[in-house]
Amino acid sequence: MKPIYLDNNATSQVAPEVLEAMLPFLQDFYGNPSSMHTFGGQVGRRVSQAREQVANLLGAAPDEIIFTSCGTESDNTAIRSALATNPGKRHIITTRVEHPAVLSLTARLAQEGYRVTELPVDAEGRLNLEQYAKSLSPDTAIVSLMWANNETGVIFPVEEAAALAHNRGILFHTDAVQAVGKIPIDLRKNSIDMLSLSGHKLHAPKGVGALYVRKGTRFSPFLVGGHQEKGRRGGTENVPSIIALGLACDLAGQKMETENTVVKALRDKLENSLLIKVPRCRVNGDRTQRLPNTSNISFEFVEGEAILLRLNEYAICASSGSACTSGSLQPSHVLRAMGVPFTMAHGSIRFSLSIYNTEKDIDAVIDTMPGIIENLRALSPYWEVGDSICAGVEG
Ligand code: PLP
DSSP: OOOEEOBTTTOOOOOHHHHHHHTHHHHTOOOOTTOSSHHHHHHHHHHHHHHHHHHHHHTOOGGGEEEESOHHHHHHHHHHHHHHHOTTOOEEEEETTSOHHHHHHHHHHHHTTOEEEEEOOOTTSOOOHHHHHHHOOTTEEEEEEESBOTTTOBBOOHHHHHHHHHHTTOEEEEEOTTTBTTBOOOGGGSOOOEEEEEGGGTTSOSSOEEEEEOTTOOOOOSSOSSSGGGGTSOSOOOHHHHHHHHHHHHHHHHHHHHIIIIIHHHHHHHHHHHHHHSSSEEEOSOSSSBOTTEEEEEETTSOHHHHHHHHHHTTEEOEESEEEETTEEEEOHHHHHTTOOHHHHTTEEEEEOOTTOOHHHHHHHHHHHHHHHHHHHHHOHHHHHHHHHHHHHHO
């Protein structure tokens, strides 16, 4: 059975055109792009073309793009490079709601003696720019703020934040893994120094990403080896995936309008219908400054994992905002940072759509979800109690 796939922030389907474009580079055109011979040189030219395609989507120059293996590598490279090129500075600024690709690294760096500021967010997942500005100091080596949150879709004002950092001569990196391809980005219009993206979030395969490094930014490579990527990232290029990423960026540029009209309308239909049809549920995160494809909804007094299992029976794929760690269900660090009440945070589900979703997909979820929640609540020992307690509070 073909799934109803609403988990595109986790990973996305490889676009059919993208798959077709990359296949010859797994079969016939296997030359090394750095080779002197024509056979390899033609591959090198296609890698250059892919670099141009990625740069075009971002408003960057091709030589500002470094191909990497994933978003995680791009994030790690950016932060480590900023620290290596500013050896006198020991302060890092980030937020509590970043992806583990940033937070696990900054936790490690804190152990190594760096001072790390993890800025809080408000109940809607928003950043306070004044508080951010106050945290900037002469000792700050790097600011790393995500462009859009993977769980809630909330968009941070990274362009304003980058300008504030720049005025103080501080490097600014953004993890734009969830933003690229979904909202317009033009790096000619801001002062962002480094930006991470990942192929598998925008219909290219897993295992390829890119790091944008603004011309003139001092840079220290994370992977040292051969002279690939002008010595900025060693390792023979993952040619088929790079070709795929280039075309995926091209297509994302062409389909940006669809993403922000058609996909957004489907997301809004799903969200508004569930809010009407299911009692005691709410949307997590600012509904205005948000990615067009993402909806994070909490269903009070039910476990997210239980909802996912039931959805799975209908071949509906989504994610929950809790992670089962060592036998206990912990709400996600993002929802905790937003102060979402426990009874709500436990029952949160993230739906993330793509251009491949149809009205039929959304209608299936709208038809299925109310029954699933009603059923699970009927089994929940907390529902009766919770319902009457909360009804009392409301009354
Ligand atoms: N940053 C964000 C915001 C993400 O959502 C993800 C993946 O979920 C990553 C970084 C890591 O990307 P990758 O899976 O390519 O390493």
